Amino acid sequence: MPSMPKPVLAAIGAVILGVSLAACGGSTTADPSVAVPAAEVSYLSAPGDPAPADPQPNAEKQPNVEKVSANTASEDAIAAALKTAGVASPKRWAAEVVEYRPYATNDVGLAKLRENLAKYNPAQKTLDQILSTLLP
Numbered sequence: 001m002p003s004m005p006k007p008v009l010a011a012i013g014a015v016i017l018g019v020s021l022a023a024c025g026g027s028t029t030a031d032p033s034v035a036v037p038a039a040e041v042s043y044l045s046a047p048g049d050p051a052p053a054d055p056q057p058n059a060e061k062q063p064n065v066e067k068v069s070a071n072t073a074s075e076d077a078i079a080a081a082l083k084t085a086g087v088a089s090p091k092r093w094a095a096e097v098v099e100y101r102p103y104a105t106n107d108v109g110l111a112k113l114r115e116n117l118a119k120y121n122p123a124q125k126t127l128d129q130i131l132s133t134l135l136p
Contacts, residue, residue, distance in 0.1 A: 108136060111128060
């Protein structure tokens with residue numbers, strides 16, 4: 001069997017690499033000016049590797065909650081989202097969310113709502129659960 005020239009093998013390897021990266025959502029360009037923070041780099045486990053340790057083993061896991069709009073969702077929809085998030089007294093907190101409308105649509109942290117809810121001295125966990133279910 002005749003051997004293939006090295007440039008042909010290199011080209012085939014480059015095509016395979018490009019297709020593989022594109023299929024996995026990677027980039028085929030090697031732009032040195034684009035820095036990827038180390039925290040964003042992840043590697044797949046090799047077969048036989050132990051499962052990665054949970055970075056926060058004692059942290060309570062939040063259920064996957066679909067966010068609702070603090071401005072346009074009904075009070076019942078907000079209460080349902082808060083209940084799914086595990087908020088105690090979801091109807092009460094939904095009423096408070098609705099009471100302080102409208103919220104600035106560019107305030108992704110809902111600072112106005114956070115300030116108004118703080119008047120009731122909720123536990124930090126409760127406040128975080130409420131805000132994690134809402135969009136401006």
